[in-house]
Amino acid sequence: MSTREPNRHLERLYQQTGWTLRQFVQAVNRIGTERGTPLKYREPSAHQWCRGHLPKETARPLILEALARKLGRPVTHAEAGFPAPAGSSHATPSAVEGLLDLGRGDMDPSRRSVLGIGLFSVALTVPNWPDVVGRMEAVQGGGTPRIGMPEVDMVIAMTERISELDDQFGGRHARPMAAAFLVNTVAPYLRADAPESVRKAMMSAASDLCYLTGYMAVDECAHGLAQQYYLKALELAGAAEDYLTYCTTLRGMSVQAVDLGHGREAQRLADAAAAASPQAGPRMRAFLAGQQAHAYAQIGGSNTALMYLREAEVAMDRAESRGKAFGSYDPAALNYHISQVRYELGDLPGSIKAMQESDKVRYGVYRRARVRHRAALAERQLEIGHLEAACATWNLALDDYPLVQSGRADQRMQKMRRLIRPHLKNHAARELHERARLVIPS
Template sequence: MATRESNEDLRRLIHEAAWTLDQFATAVNRVGTEAGASMHYDKTTVSKWLSGHKPRAPVRGFALEALSRRLGRPVTHEEAGIEPDSTAGSCTPPGQSLDTLETLINTGKADMDPARRTVLARSLYSAALAVPAFQDVAGRIEHQAQGRTTKIGAGEVATVRTMTARIADILDELGGTHARPMAAAFLVNTVAPYLRAAAPENVRQDMLAAAADLTYLTGWMAMYERAHGLGQRYYLKALELAGAAEDHVTYCRTLRGMALQAANLRYANKALELANSAAEAAPKAGPRLHAFLAGQQAHGAALVGDRRLAFDRLAETEAALSQADNRRDAVGGYDQAAYHFHVSSVLYALGDTPGSITAMQTSNRHRPAMERQGRSHACGLLAQRQLEMGHLEAACATWNSFLDDYERLSSSRADEHFHKLRRRIRPYLKNAHARQLSERAVEVARRKAA
């Protein structure tokens, strides 16, 4: 009978991380939960791994990601003494082996397929993943149109821009569950062939920029739908496409989206780091983009507890927005609703719940009527904060507004808010307002399931 060799490589990494075996197990469980796996490992399991037992295939990726986050650097299978799993493509850090276009096509195809989308959505978000600097990706995508007869011009670029704007409108009105598969299908079936077609250099650059914008939007939708590993994959491809197009604007918008993702996952230092990188990548930004980036810097500063910097960035945001015109871009736009949402986020992170409630109410007053998805998220947050303050009837009124939008939306983020509504209102059913809200929620759930 073969004897197992102890895994001293893994033991050294756990020691470097200054973790107990229980703490390492807890970190692995957390990563697994983010990826949609329910795990309850403890020190007994880790002891078995150290004695030579191999972790189950998906858990290998979870363990490496936990160590990478703790140590602030990528940890490889070889370094951890863990055999790679050849079937766990969803756990491989995005973009390590294939070129930008091929990786984007593979991701988009999987995102189009309902049978594969759930697995893809559970791919891991990597907090330790290195983000390429603009100068490292500028002009790096090689054109491969030699010998091809297909040609594109300005009309095809306009088609991609128009479709991106239309998908953004569908996202706002109906939710990401409908919009993201459309975006993925358009990326694979139309944009990818355009990127491989023959074109004058100026048209090729414009097409790369348009593709970067659509890929950024697709990543934002995945992030918003809580498919964080998938969102990160799209974001990294958007950075590479934007770099190839020498498009600073989309590059820094994408970094800002990655900062928001890190903030949503409570990686405060990473959120501030990415927000600062986004601002630094756009030194000549116009006032609206400047506000867009500074607002995210304010949120990042608040998350790390830097009150002074947070309010300085908010003042900078307000000043820049006051200088902007009235135009609102479909993708990556920034307006008064977005500004006051940032104010609310900053105040809440700094412990001022009443102030965050007032700011969120102001944000909703500025929000366009058809922007259901953004308003549903804002109302979900607002109602929870009102309940935290003991304002039950106000929370019920806000949740009723949320339900007005929720009935028309297909969005996992909105579903999450709906489940929180039903759970958090349960202890208050003796109150008539709470009881009416609960009964309405039951009816909404019935209609959406029908």
């Protein structure tokens, strides 16, 4: 009878973590739940992996991510003693080819790969501004018509329309539309002949669309996919020398990280966004400082968080005095950050007050945000024992919920059903539960 060789590579990584076998499998199971595919591995599984039994192909990226999060650095298949993924190659695709591969897999939901689509990676390598600025493969002419600023303006306008649909209805239906537009229209434009000024403007417009598509992937909890879109946005923004979209994308990556509870990564990305935008105007400065405040609050840096929050408030006052800017960082977004900072620092009543103020001043078109943030407000009202106030707020969220197609909104509503279940002796809670049962998918 042949004996299986122990996986010395995986065993060495496991020893470096300081984990018990139980902690190892718990970390892997948590990532599976985060991705939307709950796992139930127990200690014998981890023992078998180290003894040389090869984990399922779908589990290997989760094991690598668990190790990477614990060790604070990337962990490759080879380093863990796993075979390379099927179809992998050492060749790095060009920017446009990579964009085509990403978009084609996303524009048709039936073709999306399950493996890794929702897997957020803390070990992702994020390029710094000097590493991407002005860099992109030379345009390949031949067969593609020459483009000018009208094509750039069309891409910008389409991105704005898709963003409006996302704000009002959620990203579930809008993202495949954005992916198809990237593949069928924007990618060919990036390869077209054009004057240098037009070419840079098109790359900037494409970067903004990639950022939006990544944000919509976050909305559907496809976190690994979102990170890939964000990386493309950074690459294109650097090639276009568009520091504004570069900084906005880094901030978006920080928002994704902090919402998933990865405070250190969120802080690193928020600081990188601020550092890459030294000459930002007051509204952009408020936009960046508010996110820095939230990230530092999550990791317990209360003094730094409050410093950045004050900076965001001062910058917002300056920005508002210069006139309203619909569609950018506004008082509703600032109050949301104030609420998040106060909540992270343990000030629950202050968090509720700021969230109520955010709801009061939010523009009506932001329906998806209204559903999610009202649900969060209700959860905090319930947390301090205000059951009937929470039920009233959840009912407001339910008013808009049927019109929104959003994975994050779905999660909030499912959580509401769980939280309200122990309180069904209360009349308001019972009525809310009955209404939710008819509206929320089981």
